[in-house]
Amino acid sequence: MFKKPKLLPLRIHPDPILSQSSAELTADELPQMRELIADMGRTMYENEGCGLAAIQVGVAKRLLVYDVSEEQDDLHALINPRVVETSKSCETADEGCLSFPNLFEPIERATKVRVEGLDAKGKPVTLDAEDFLARVLQHEIDHLEGLTMLNRMDDALRQQALREYFGLPGGGSSSNGSDKAPGKTSTGPGL
Numbered sequence: 689m690f691k692k693p694k695l696l697p698l699r700i701h702p703d704p705i706l707s708q709s710s711a712e713l714t715a716d717e718l719p720q721m722r723e724l725i726a727d728m729g730r731t732m733y734e735n736e737g738c739g740l741a742a743i744q745v746g747v748a749k750r751l752l753v754y755d756v757s758e759e760q761d762d763l764h765a766l767i768n769p770r771v772v773e774t775s776k777s778c779e780t781a782d783e784g785c786l787s788f789p790n791l792f793e794p795i796e797r798a799t800k801v802r803v804e805g806l807d808a809k810g811k812p813v814t815l816d817a818e819d820f821l822a823r824v825l826q827h828e829i830d831h832l833e834g835l836t837m838l839n840r841m842d843d844a845l846r847q848q849a850l851r852e853y854f855g856l857p858g859g860g861s862s863s864n865g866s867d868k869a870p871g872k873t874s875t876g877p878g879l
Protein backbone atom coordinates (compact mmCIF):
# COMPACT_ATOMS: atom_id res chain seq x y z
CA MET A 689 0.00 0.00 0.00
CA PHE A 690 1.32 3.40 -0.96
CA LYS A 691 1.43 5.76 1.97
CA LYS A 692 1.64 9.46 1.33
CA PRO A 693 4.97 10.77 2.65
CA LYS A 694 4.68 12.88 5.78
CA LEU A 695 5.95 16.39 6.33
CA LEU A 696 8.25 16.08 9.35
CA PRO A 697 9.04 18.88 11.80
CA LEU A 698 12.57 20.23 11.31
CA ARG A 699 14.99 20.48 14.21
CA ILE A 700 16.22 24.05 14.32
CA HIS A 701 19.35 25.52 15.96
CA PRO A 702 19.88 25.68 18.98
CA ASP A 703 18.19 22.27 19.33
CA PRO A 704 20.89 20.21 21.14
CA ILE A 705 20.17 17.14 18.98
CA LEU A 706 22.02 18.87 16.12
CA SER A 707 25.33 18.41 17.95
CA GLN A 708 24.71 14.70 18.51
CA SER A 709 26.60 12.22 16.36
CA SER A 710 24.44 9.68 14.49
CA ALA A 711 24.63 5.88 14.65
CA GLU A 712 25.48 3.55 11.75
CA LEU A 713 22.47 1.71 10.35
CA THR A 714 22.57 -2.08 10.50
CA ALA A 715 21.38 -4.32 7.66
CA ASP A 716 18.30 -5.23 9.74
CA GLU A 717 17.30 -1.59 10.03
CA LEU A 718 17.46 -0.81 6.30
CA PRO A 719 13.91 -1.96 5.34
CA GLN A 720 12.45 0.30 8.04
CA MET A 721 14.19 3.28 6.47
CA ARG A 722 12.06 3.29 3.30
CA GLU A 723 9.24 5.28 4.86
CA LEU A 724 11.63 7.69 6.59
CA ILE A 725 13.45 8.33 3.28
CA ALA A 726 10.14 9.21 1.56
CA ASP A 727 9.14 11.44 4.49
CA MET A 728 12.54 13.16 4.48
CA GLY A 729 12.23 13.71 0.72
CA ARG A 730 8.87 15.44 1.08
CA THR A 731 10.17 17.48 4.04
CA MET A 732 13.24 18.58 2.06
CA TYR A 733 11.21 19.59 -1.02
CA GLU A 734 8.54 21.48 0.90
CA ASN A 735 11.24 23.47 2.69
CA GLU A 736 13.05 24.17 -0.60
CA GLY A 737 16.14 22.25 0.44
CA CYS A 738 18.63 20.32 -1.67
CA GLY A 739 19.79 18.05 1.13
CA LEU A 740 18.59 16.82 4.52
CA ALA A 741 20.19 14.63 7.17
CA ALA A 742 18.06 12.37 9.40
CA ILE A 743 19.29 14.18 12.53
CA GLN A 744 17.54 17.31 11.19
CA VAL A 745 14.21 15.53 11.66
CA GLY A 746 15.28 14.15 15.04
CA VAL A 747 16.51 10.68 13.96
CA ALA A 748 20.13 10.05 15.02
CA LYS A 749 20.90 7.55 12.24
CA ARG A 750 23.49 7.87 9.49
CA LEU A 751 21.09 8.63 6.65
CA LEU A 752 20.75 11.61 4.33
CA VAL A 753 18.73 12.54 1.25
CA TYR A 754 19.61 15.01 -1.49
CA ASP A 755 18.44 16.29 -4.86
CA VAL A 756 20.58 18.72 -6.83
CA SER A 757 18.57 18.45 -10.05
CA GLU A 758 17.08 21.58 -11.60
CA GLU A 759 13.57 20.06 -11.68
CA GLN A 760 13.83 18.74 -8.11
CA ASP A 761 12.60 15.34 -9.27
CA ASP A 762 15.68 13.19 -8.60
CA LEU A 763 15.67 12.13 -4.95
CA HIS A 764 18.64 10.14 -3.69
CA ALA A 765 19.30 8.60 -0.30
CA LEU A 766 22.68 7.69 1.17
CA ILE A 767 23.03 5.35 4.11
CA ASN A 768 26.18 5.19 6.27
CA PRO A 769 28.00 7.58 3.92
CA ARG A 770 31.64 8.49 4.45
CA VAL A 771 34.04 10.76 2.63
CA VAL A 772 36.95 8.59 1.49
CA GLU A 773 38.81 11.19 -0.62
CA THR A 774 38.88 14.97 -0.55
CA SER A 775 40.43 17.30 -3.13
CA LYS A 776 43.08 19.78 -2.03
CA SER A 777 41.26 22.51 -3.96
CA CYS A 778 38.62 24.37 -1.98
CA GLU A 779 35.94 26.88 -2.75
CA THR A 780 34.11 29.36 -0.53
CA ALA A 781 30.43 29.96 -1.31
CA ASP A 782 27.32 31.04 0.57
CA GLU A 783 25.66 28.07 2.20
CA GLY A 784 22.27 27.69 3.86
CA CYS A 785 20.91 25.04 6.23
CA LEU A 786 17.32 23.98 6.90
CA SER A 787 18.24 23.97 10.60
CA PHE A 788 19.27 27.66 10.41
CA PRO A 789 16.33 29.30 8.60
CA ASN A 790 17.27 32.39 6.55
CA LEU A 791 20.96 32.26 7.40
CA PHE A 792 23.41 32.13 4.48
CA GLU A 793 27.12 32.36 5.21
CA PRO A 794 30.33 31.83 3.25
CA ILE A 795 31.70 28.36 3.98
CA GLU A 796 34.85 26.81 2.57
CA ARG A 797 34.46 23.27 1.20
CA ALA A 798 36.58 20.93 -0.89
CA THR A 799 35.56 21.19 -4.55
CA LYS A 800 35.60 17.39 -5.02
CA VAL A 801 34.91 14.46 -2.74
CA ARG A 802 34.56 10.73 -3.16
CA VAL A 803 31.82 9.33 -0.94
CA GLU A 804 31.05 5.68 -0.25
CA GLY A 805 27.87 4.38 1.29
CA LEU A 806 24.69 2.45 0.53
CA ASP A 807 21.77 3.58 -1.59
CA ALA A 808 18.12 3.40 -0.51
CA LYS A 809 18.02 -0.33 -1.44
CA GLY A 810 21.13 -1.11 0.58
CA LYS A 811 23.38 -1.46 -2.48
CA PRO A 812 26.97 -0.15 -2.09
CA VAL A 813 27.62 3.04 -4.07
CA THR A 814 30.64 5.24 -4.74
CA LEU A 815 29.99 8.85 -5.69
CA ASP A 816 32.53 11.18 -7.25
CA ALA A 817 30.96 14.52 -6.52
CA GLU A 818 32.10 17.99 -7.50
CA ASP A 819 31.02 21.58 -6.98
CA PHE A 820 27.51 21.95 -5.54
CA LEU A 821 26.90 18.22 -4.99
CA ALA A 822 30.29 17.96 -3.25
CA ARG A 823 29.24 20.86 -1.00
CA VAL A 824 25.84 19.27 -0.24
CA LEU A 825 27.41 15.92 0.70
CA GLN A 826 30.08 17.51 2.92
CA HIS A 827 27.37 19.58 4.66
CA GLU A 828 25.07 16.59 5.26
CA ILE A 829 27.85 14.23 6.35
CA ASP A 830 28.92 16.93 8.84
CA HIS A 831 25.40 16.75 10.29
CA LEU A 832 25.86 13.01 10.88
CA GLU A 833 28.94 13.85 12.98
CA GLY A 834 27.00 16.44 14.99
CA LEU A 835 28.65 19.32 13.12
CA THR A 836 26.89 22.29 11.55
CA MET A 837 27.96 25.29 9.47
CA LEU A 838 28.93 26.98 12.75
CA ASN A 839 31.75 24.47 13.15
CA ARG A 840 33.10 25.45 9.72
CA MET A 841 33.32 29.18 10.52
CA ASP A 842 36.11 31.10 12.20
CA ASP A 843 35.26 32.76 15.52
CA ALA A 844 34.54 36.19 14.05
CA LEU A 845 32.18 34.87 11.36
CA ARG A 846 30.47 32.55 13.84
CA GLN A 847 29.75 35.39 16.24
CA GLN A 848 28.43 37.58 13.45
CA ALA A 849 26.32 34.71 12.03
CA LEU A 850 24.79 33.95 15.44
CA ARG A 851 23.91 37.62 16.00
CA GLU A 852 22.28 37.66 12.57
CA TYR A 853 20.48 34.37 13.23
CA PHE A 854 19.05 35.51 16.55
CA GLY A 855 18.29 38.99 15.17
CA LEU A 856 20.69 40.76 17.53
CA PRO A 857 22.43 44.07 16.78
CA GLY A 858 25.66 43.76 14.82
CA GLY A 859 24.53 40.63 13.04
CA GLY A 860 25.08 40.24 9.34
CA SER A 861 26.29 42.69 6.79
CA SER A 862 22.81 43.72 5.63
CA SER A 863 22.59 46.46 8.27
CA ASN A 864 25.74 48.29 7.21
CA GLY A 865 25.45 48.74 3.47
CA SER A 866 25.86 45.14 2.54
CA ASP A 867 27.57 43.55 -0.38
CA LYS A 868 24.92 40.86 -0.45
CA ALA A 869 22.39 40.91 -3.24
CA PRO A 870 18.93 42.13 -2.22
CA GLY A 871 16.75 39.33 -0.97
CA LYS A 872 19.63 36.91 -0.94
CA THR A 873 19.27 36.09 2.72
CA SER A 874 15.78 34.69 2.24
CA THR A 875 16.41 32.62 -0.89
CA GLY A 876 18.82 29.87 -1.90
CA PRO A 877 18.64 26.20 -1.05
CA GLY A 878 18.93 24.96 2.51
CA LEU A 879 20.94 21.84 3.31
Ligand SMILES: [Zn+2]
Binds near residue numbers: 786
Ligand atom coordinates in the same frame (compact mmCIF):
# COMPACT_ATOMS: atom_id res chain seq x y z
ZN1 LIG B 1 22.18 21.65 7.27
